[in-house]
Amino acid sequence: MTTLHEEKIKLLEEKANLIRQSIIEMLIEAKSGHSAGPLGMADVFALFYFHILKHDPKNPSWPERDRLILSNGHICPVLYAAMAHAGYFPVEELKTLRKFGSRLQGHPHREWLPMMETSSGPLGSGLSQAVGMALADRMDNGKATQKFFYCFMGDGELDCGQVWEATMLAGKEKLHNIIGVIDRNNIQIDGFTEDIMPLEPLKEKFESFGWHVLEVDGHNFEALSDAVGQAQAVFEKPSMIIAHTIPGKGVDFMERRFEWHGVPPGQGPEDKVKKAEQGLEALNELRTLCGKIKSEHE
Amino acid sequence: MDTLNPKLFDTDVEQLPIRKGYGDGLLQAGKEDERIVALCADLTGSTMTSTFSKVFPNRFVEMGIGEQSMASVASGMAAMGKIPFLASYAMFSPGRNWEQIRTTICYNDSNVKIAGAHAGVSVGPDGGTHQAVEDIAITRVIPRMTVIVPCDAIEAKKATLAAAKMTGPVYIRLAREATPVITTEATPFAIGKAQQVFTPKETAQVGIIAIGALVYNAIMAARELETEGIYAAVMNLGTVKPIDEEAVVALAKDTGAVVTVEEHQVACGVGSAVAEVLAKHQPAPIEFVGVHDKFGQSGEPNELIEQYGMGVSHIKEAVKKVIARK
Numbered sequence: 245m246t247t248l249h250e251e252k253i254k255l256l257e258e259k260a261n262l263i264r265q266s267i268i269e270m271l272i273e274a275k276s277g278h279s280a281g282p283l284g285m286a287d288v289f290a291l292f293y294f295h296i297l298k299h300d301p302k303n304p305s306w307p308e309r310d311r312l313i314l315s316n317g318h319i320c321p322v323l324y325a326a327m328a329h330a331g332y333f334p335v336e337e338l339k340t341l342r343k344f345g346s347r348l349q350g351h352p353h354r355e356w357l358p359m360m361e362t363s364s365g366p367l368g369s370g371l372s373q374a375v376g377m378a379l380a381d382r383m384d385n386g387k388a389t390q391k392f393f394y395c396f397m398g399d400g401e402l403d404c405g406q407v408w409e410a411t412m413l414a415g416k417e418k419l420h421n422i423i424g425v426i427d428r429n430n431i432q433i434d435g436f437t438e439d440i441m442p443l444e445p446l447k448e449k450f451e452s453f454g455w456h457v458l459e460v461d462g463h464n465f466e467a468l469s470d471a472v473g474q475a476q477a478v479f480e481k482p483s484m485i486i487a488h489t490i491p492g493k494g495v496d497f498m499e500r501r502f503e504w505h506g507v508p509p510g511q512g513p514e515d516k517v518k519k520a521e522q523g524l525e526a527l528n529e530l531r532t533l534c535g536k537i538k539s540e541h542e
Numbered sequence: 543m544d545t546l547n548p549k550l551f552d553t554d555v556e557q558l559p560i561r562k563g564y565g566d567g568l569l570q571a572g573k574e575d576e577r578i579v580a581l582c583a584d585l586t587g588s589t590m591t592s593t594f595s596k597v598f599p600n601r602f603v604e605m606g607i608g609e610q611s612m613a614s615v616a617s618g619m620a621a622m623g624k625i626p627f628l629a630s631y632a633m634f635s636p637g638r639n640w641e642q643i644r645t646t647i648c649y650n651d652s653n654v655k656i657a658g659a660h661a662g663v664s665v666g667p668d669g670g671t672h673q674a675v676e677d678i679a680i681t682r683v684i685p686r687m688t689v690i691v692p693c694d695a696i697e698a699k700k701a702t703l704a705a706a707k708m709t710g711p712v713y714i715r716l717a718r719e720a721t722p723v724i725t726t727e728a729t730p731f732a733i734g735k736a737q738q739v740f741t742p743k744e745t746a747q748v749g750i751i752a753i754g755a756l757v758y759n760a761i762m763a764a765r766e767l768e769t770e771g772i773y774a775a776v777m778n779l780g781t782v783k784p785i786d787e788e789a790v791v792a793l794a795k796d797t798g799a800v801v802t803v804e805e806h807q808v809a810c811g812v813g814s815a816v817a818e819v820l821a822k823h824q825p826a827p828i829e830f831v832g833v834h835d836k837f838g839q840s841g842e843p844n845e846l847i848e849q850y851g852m853g854v855s856h857i858k859e860a861v862k863k864v865i866a867r868k
Contacts, residue, residue, distance in 0.1 A: 313618075354650055362621065366645050369614040373646060376618020376626075379603060383579065383624070406642070409611035413603075 248469050252295065256465050259329060260290035264494045265530050266325035266338050271508035272523040274342040277350065279512065280491035280504040281398065282322035284429045287463045288487055289326035292394065296472055301331035304359035310391055311361050311377055315370020316398035316427070317351040318506075323360070324348050332359050368404025371395050371424060375410050378419045387420070392476065395424045400432030403441045408453070414482040415454030422482035423475045424455075427462070429491040431502035450484045462487030494533065495526040545729040546739060550722065550761070557720035560755060561659045563695035564716050565590025567702025568627055572598055578706060581616055581628040583609045588718075589629035589659040609634045613642035613656075620652040625706060632658030632674035636681050636713060647711050648684045655705045656681075659716040662805035663833065663850055664755065664843035666719065673838035673846075679810030681713040682783045688733060689782040691715040691804075691812075693757040694724045697780070700731040708733060717805075719843045721755035724778070736786035738793075740764045740776035747772065747868075748861050749793035752803035753779045753812050756831075756852055760803045763857035774801075774861050782812055787819050794824040799864040801829045803857055805847070808832040827867035829860035 248256075263286045271277050293299075298310045314323050321341060328335045333347070340346035347356045351365030362373050374395040381389050401407060414422050426446075434440050443449075447457045456478040458471040468487065475483030491505070492498030497516040504512050509522040517525045549555050572578045572594050579601045582591040586604065595602035603619075605612040609630050616626035628635065636643050636656060647654045661674045682689045688710065692698035698716060705712040712733075724739065725731075736751075740761045752760035757778045764774040777793055779786065794800050800820065802813035813830035820826055833850050847853055 362617070363645065363650050366641055369610075369642055369646050372611040372614030372642075373618035373621070375611075376615035376620075377622050378618075379615065380579070380619040380622035380624045383601060384622075406608075406610040406614070409606075409608035410615070413605065413608065413611060413615065 248295070248466050253465050256290050256294055259294050260286045261494070261530060261533060262329055263290055263322060263325040265527060266328065266335065267321045268495070268509060268523065268526045268530065270321050270325065270338045270341040272510065273339045275508060275510065276342060277321060277508050278318045278506050279498055279508055280431065280501070281316070281319035281427065281429065283495060283498065284462070284489040284491045284493045285319055285322050285396070285427050286494065287465065288396070288425060288427070288468065288489070289322050291465055291468050293326045293330040295469065298392075301327070304332060308391065311374065311393045313361050313370045313374045313377070313393065313395045314352060314364055315395055316367060316401050317364030319398070319427070320348075320352045323352065327359070367398070367401035368406040370397060371407055371410035371414070374422055375414045375417070375419060378422050379417065381421075382419070389421060392421050392423055395422065397424060397426050399426055399428045399430065399437050399443060402426070402443050402446070411450065411453045411455070418454070418480055419482045420479045423472065424482070424484040426484065426486045427489055428486050429489045431491050431505055433502070433505055435502055446486060454481055456481045456483040457486065458483065459486045459488065462489035463493060495529050497522070497525070545726060547723050547726055550724060551765070555722045558695035558723055559718060559720045560692055560695050560698045561588070561590045561716040561718065563692060563698025564629070564657050564659070564702050564714065565593035567699035568594045569597060570699070571703050571706035572601065575625065575706060577623060577625045579603070579619060579624045579626050581605055581612050581626055583607055583612050583630040583634065585630055585659070589657060591629045609639040610642050613639040614646040616654045617646035617650055617652045620654050625653055625655070627655045627657060629657040629659060631672060632661040632677040632715060633672055636677055637674055640680055644684050648686045651686060652711060653709050655712045655714065657714045657716055660718045661715045662717055662754070663838040663846040664717055664719045664805060665838070666843045666846065667840050669840040670838040675806050675833045675838065677713075677715060678782055678804070678806045678812060682815065683810070686711055687783065688712040689715070690733060690780065691753045691782060693754055693778050693780070694721060696723060696725045696727065696729070697731060701733070704731065704733050715754065717755055719755075722758045724757055724761070731780070734781045734784045734786055736777050736779045736781070736789040738775055739778045742768050742773035742775060744773045746775035746797045747865055748774045748799045748801060749797040750774050750776045750801045750803060750857065750861065751779050751790065751793065751812070751816050752776060753782065754805050756803045756805050759847070759852065759854050760857055763854045763861065766854065767858055767861055772861060772865070779812060782815055785815050785819060787823065790816055790819050791824045794820050794826040799827050799868050801831060801857065801860045801864055803831040803852065805852060806832055808834055827864050829864040831857055831860050
């Protein structure tokens with residue numbers, strides 16, 4: 245992994261914006277699904293699929309690849325969009341999301357799309373799977389392994405006890421090549437995480453379980469990339485990156501609102517934009533932003 | 543009968559815990575295939591996982607009391623090409639971690655094997671909290687899951703080796719107490735194949751389909767009935783899923799009446815599995831010996847088997863009842 249230069253940041257911004265547009269298009273077509281989480285994680289996914297991951301979209305079962313395990317399966321529109329834009333499958337296929345016969349199941353099912361590392365939906369089990377993968381890899385390759393096991397998790401799913409079972413095990417086994425990324429967007433279905441089930445002090449929780457913890461702005465490519473680089477360099481502990489993200493990021497009327505957690509454009513709150521116009525308005529906002537970035541550089 | 547323990551009817555018949563067969567099978571499987579790894583949730587000794595972990599400490603993961611994570615960790619290991627065997631008491635795995643088994647193992651079609659020890663009321667003094675009598679129901683209902691219930695330690699070893707060789711999720715149900723050794727090394731075993739273990743002197747009037755350690759009680763019941771002029775054949779079902787439809791149907795066709803025997807709730811267990819097959823292919827009256835919608839309690843294993851209606855006398859009673867319904 246190299247450090248980010250200006251050109252690369254520009255490319256990542258463009259990719260993240262394309263991913264966001266795809267997310268909105270997919271959700272409009274599907275008429276159901278989650279909006280806020282996928283938009284909030286678009287920058288993180290863009291960074292990983294276009295900079296961090298050691299992978300080969302044309303040879304997805306390459307044994308030496310890094311593994312990216314998505315634990316909170318409900319944000320899969322961002323996973324599907326990132327994979328399609330990275331070249332795993334045609335971007336056109338994204339519009340089949342949640343439809344009968346589609347490989348893009350409402351929550352990821354690896355049987356339909358084997359280029360994903362796992363199936364997910366029921367929350368809290370991704371980190372355990374990542375730990376299992378890293379343990380198996382260490383049995384074969386020892387500590388000299390070149391592979392990293394990234395687990396993307398939601399903050400809401402940290403309510404699940406299983407997450408802490410896995411956290412303890414990774415700490416005990418000192419799995420240095422486990423790098424978790426928490427989408428710290430502070431919302432879950434019933435409201436704000438700190439009202440539903442307080443998670444703070446989150447950094448200290450993971451530290452006390454033997455993890456190296458970094459907190460970053462989840463929309464700042466440089467900061468995120470540096471954090472991953474630091475996590476990769478820590479050798480005696482697993483690392484957790486708490487990525488502070490804005491749910492609904494990129495679409496003004498969806499940002500920071502838990503009402504947009506589990507609904508697609510067209511079914512969200514109407515106080516800012518009427519239901520019938522939510523899809524087009526979201527796409528307009530994203531496309532204008534795209535234009536703005538271009539004009540600034542022109 | 544050559545394939546049954548020649549001392550089966552002796553009072554000093556050898557007794558071994560079924561779980562010992564798991565430990566022996568796991569060790570042998572581990573020697574034969576280095577992809578095999580073991581996981582345990584703080585019950586390494588009593589699940590007999592220690593037989594493996596002492597020889598292969600680097601291929602063993604001590605989970606602590608984390609059954610939910612154990613199922614998913616195993617799934618992750620399988621994704622990297624390992625063949626994980628995970629063990630705990632059946633009450634906790636597949637009891638506590640059912641959803642993780644369903645989603646991260648079966649839905650993912652992971653090559654993971656689950657051993658549930660201390661199943662049934664014969665766990666004894668520990669009481670109802672530790673007596674899993676629902677585990678067959680919750681495993682056989684999951685698509686892709688194979689469910690095996692060995693009748694003795696020798697069969698448990700064979701089942702463990704067979705599970706290691708097949709691809710896909712398997713649940714192996716084990717028991718705590720030392721129970722009579724019914725089979726021999728020579729007894730054939732194959733996943734999905736039932737076996738007749740007692741053939742009466744005259745044409746059988748009823749077929750007893752038993753599973754687990756209660757196969758012994760079923761054989762004893764059939765033997766005593768013979769002296770009363772009632773003829774019952776006994777089949778060791780071995781595998782609950784996939785069920786040996788052919789053998790079950792043939793037995794019902796030959797005898798015209800069936801008694802099922804299991805140390806499990808009669809709802810959704812082996813009796814239900816047999817009834818599903820017979821209702822479709824060979825309708826016959828059935829009597830169900832097993833736990834009838836109750837939780838267990840403390841006591842000696844034999845006391846509890848009697849209390850919950852799974853003793854030799856109960857099986858005999860069920861046979862007479864089902865014959866009357868023919």
